[in-house]
Amino acid sequence: MRFLLSAAVAALLALSACDGAPGGVPERAAPAPILTTEQAIDEFTHARPQEARVTHVALDLALDFDAKEVGGTATLDVLAAPGASEVVLDSAGLRIESVADAQGQPLQWALGEADEEKGAALTIALPSAGDAAPESARTIVITYKSAPEAEALQWLSPEQTAGKQHPFVFSQGQAILNRTWIPTQDSPGIRQTWEARITAPADLNVVMSGIIQGEAEDAGEGRHTFTFRMDHPVAPYLIALAAGNIEFRELGPRTGVWTEPETMDAAHAELTDTEAMVTAAEGLFGEYRWGRYDMIVLPPSFPYGGMENPVMTFLTPTFIAGDRSLTGLVAHELAHSWSGNLVTYSSWRDGWLNEGVTSYVENRISEEVYGAKRAGQEYALSFAAVEEMVATLGADNPLTAMRTPAGSSPFDTESAAIYDKGTVFLKTVESIVGREKFDPWLTQWFDSHAFQPATSEMFLADLRQNLIKGDAAREERLMLDDWVYGTGLPANAVKPDPAAFADVDRAVEAYAASDALPFEAWGGWTTAERMRFLQEVPQQRNATQLAALDRALGLSATGNNEIKFLWLELALKNRYQPAVQAAELFLGSVGRNKFVSPLYRALSEQGDWGTAIARPLYQRTRAGYHSMTRGNVDEILGWSE
Template sequence: MRRLAAPLALLLASTACTTMEGTAPVAAAPERMVSPILTTPDAVDSATYAQPQVARVTHVALDLDLDFDAKRVGGVAELDVLAAPGAEDIVLDTRCLEIASVTDGAGRELAYEIGKTVEEGGKGAPLTIALDGATKLRIAYRAPAGAEALQWLSPEQTKGGVHPFLFSQGQAILNRSWIPTQDSPGIRQTWEARITAPKPLDVVMSGVRQGEPEDLGNGRRAFRFVMDKPVPPYLIALAAGDIDFAELGPRTGVWAEPATLPRAAKEVGDTEQLVSAAEKLYGAYRWGRYDMIVLPPSFPYGGMENPVMTFLTPTFIAGDRSNNGLVAHELAHSWSGNLVTNAVWEDSWLNEGVTSYFENRIVEAVYGKKRAEQEAALAFAGIEETLAEVGDDAPGTALHHEPGANELGSAITYDKGHFFLRTVERLVGRERFDAWLRQWFDSHAFQPATSEMFYEDMLANLVRDEAEAKKLMLREWIFAPGLPANVAKPDPAAFAEVDGAVAAYADEGTIPPAYAGWTAAEQMRFLDSIPKERSAEQLAALDSALGLSETGNNEILFLWLELALANRYEPAVPQAKEFLAEVGRAKFVRPLFKVLWDQGDWGQAHAKRIYAKTRAGYHAVTRAGVDRIVN
């Protein structure tokens, strides 16, 4: 996923829990491959109720109906269970699911109990089921109308304005609000699904579609999907709406609303090239197809790396592919995150930091070294800004953090992780490092991993001797706060021209005439580096000379609005209001409300008025972050 800054505690909101009536069953599934369960203390997931050493889910088969009127999902989940000899119970994760019945594969009723709900961190409630020898469970249930993983959009919230839309967002522990399973990244599961939806909506999932949809003759169609590779449960995802498909290459394509599809297809037109570049770096793409869906703008993230169907925000579309590092990032997750997954969320840098490094290497291969160095320099500036704010010794600046520790967002999880691998690569040489990282992916494919495993693998398969180990400072990078002294900083020449223009503007107010010819990264560097206190006259001059309020690049527009609102620039308020009403991406929404709120009565009055109108259109993830600001 691209740029997740919120800790788990912010990702969920509470809802009331009730019961329901039963629904139809689903066909039995064949035997599935099983990935190992890690048993070391650092692999124990504090965010799950599951006891995988006793009994665990290996396969999930869903048979669900999408009810757009009630904004609910309901049906049956059939689970394959692998239990230790003598195991009496299995424990699943749920959050306000309405359980109608639990039976075994033969229809025999099984006793079950829903435990007390824990609101903190969105952990939900345990569902404990008496196995009584069962190896298959059939759970009839409905998800609540307020299921946090699901966002139901009215036609007015879509580009087409005619049909409703639904999408899910499972990371980190949101999928327990619509699927009863063991919702932990260390418990990998294969899955299949039959989903029914009203015509003419199409359904896509993070599994391979099986044939054409079946017309049920009642105004609905059924869609079938299979994921035959074991994945962490947060990667089960679906979307449904008025969407069309454009082929990009022999194994790549993009879905989007018809009004969005032409721009989306043009923007991601080099995806096949990105996949080939990734394969040359770290081995075969193992998931078959690589498709994407560009969702309505309320999607809370830049992207989500759901297997075979990356979910993307439309806010990355700039018309010049300048934000396609996002596509490279989500693609790289097909190796780091989806293929090898952090066993616990305290090691999320194993997903995001490794992916950020991989992303930069793909960008270098496809778009050139200059662009890669500039994007790395922007990331490094984020690390420095965070460390300057919280201190080099803040515990949250370690890559691995303890359960409940304060996370400091993307500058650490993504960017420090990126620069850790970048530093090791520079010190041991690219050829050796690439061979090691490919080995890491191959050796741990379709398995969970921990920071300690990553460290030990480096010692065993990369480091030559004690002297080199000392030079690399591996433990300091992973387990200590701050930046180690050996960090491989970006090339200072990457932004030499821009930094000179920043100095000239700061000293003399000179607005760079070359701005229009700069890359998007250069433009962002300039806007993010100029003095933050600006008068209304200075802001008006910047906007007039650089066309900031007219830009088609949302990353640049965000930086402009952030600067303008921080200086109480009234002419920017209508555009900020429009932007916040159209865009639900948390990376943009939370900081803009924060900067408004920090302006005292002036900004808080604007924030309250805007949020009163926009809150209902935001995903639960975005709402949770803004609620903390305005409340």
């Protein structure tokens, strides 16, 4: 597959020869600041960055598919405060073989007792600075291997891929999983530049979330080495890797897609709007600063819809519907190039700063590329998700707050509070101050904090200083603190246009009253309209009603996974036996947690009927799910190996 790499390298090499150091190698960016306010503290790391912090990671690793491990060295540049004698890293299951300084002299190190949630502290004695180096700059070299069960890595057998001939591996680092394969300070507020040399079997290609440097090199013994660089400081969870029988196809001057050959035609066709999305985003909120925007469509076991790894978004194949109706996912991951990757939360408690802002930007990109109708419908779905969350959990539930309060885990906060409530918040601010003022303010927020961490209090302070500017009446109308720190849905929330789903809502009323099905209208509805219908219809249906619904709307046969999921969830909640086989096929072919966990939950809530289906099915499918998905379903089913 080496010839396949050449097309990609031709497109990518121009990005590695930018202004900077001699020879076309860009200079490494200055270290990003470490925030020290209370909101900035990340309780899910062992690191003490105020004393000694990692600024750069250089990986030299080999992929071993038989042992299911990566192994080699991680060379870390460390910036130490005066008097600091050690640096503390994060490790979860890493097998440390040795630690040395840049000259190969051994350094003392100790691996602490593992915490169930955040792993173990890897404490390393700092070497003295070299004669030519600043007093505070140190280098340490860690030789190590990941464990076969490293949670960030999913090793797939050939049978689990589209081509069935070659193995595959991909990483998923967010939230705190990269410490299972990279020894570093695994915290979003400790931004790091990085580079990597990855050696893999010669019949596979490797991609990472950095710019590839030249052609793959022959490493001997049937292996090749790939080299990557990321010269912007990024949150450590954004270091990502994938390797398999993948090929590249260009989408535009700075966009392209990687995937298995068997998936390429469908993926490429679905992603043809990507270059237009990048252009639209730049027109809204300023320059795209990462050079290229490429994507890889992964095998179905990938647990998320997408992951915004810089220059290489990871995507689930479940977004491929054949009509580009689910490409809001791509707009979302692209939007992270501004909110999340460019400006990143310092603490996991500020999840909305990444995801809520991104969901708002996604909606604006969608409006530019697909029009106001689609954007309005997508906003209405977000608003409905917030309303449902509040109705289900209660308006005073701390898990409905955008910034997760003390006493609650940010990993337990409802996704609607982070994504959808954040969208509604910014839409509300926009409507009160006007786009002509809001857009320049948001653009300057991205510019002012580019490649740096941020907190909720910083966001609100910037908004007050540069947008509200002392206008007391506007401050009162915006209810900023209620939005960010309060629970429920604030009273000033901008409601969606009631016309967005007027036809659909009338169809729902007719169906609820007399089982009248929108057979003719369904064919002309958008995906958002179809989702709205399935979400709003009465959720208690008998077998006759479900059979009629399926027959009239072709739900079991749909190729749109969002629609299929809503149908299967409705059917399983009503113990509709004819849908069981379709559900088993679906759960055996996708690993996206958004679909998998709710369907197993729907089964588990149906007593003996559901348990008799769920447990043997999960026993067959569990090994094909990512560790994150497995953890969720294990809890739902009370599963124990």
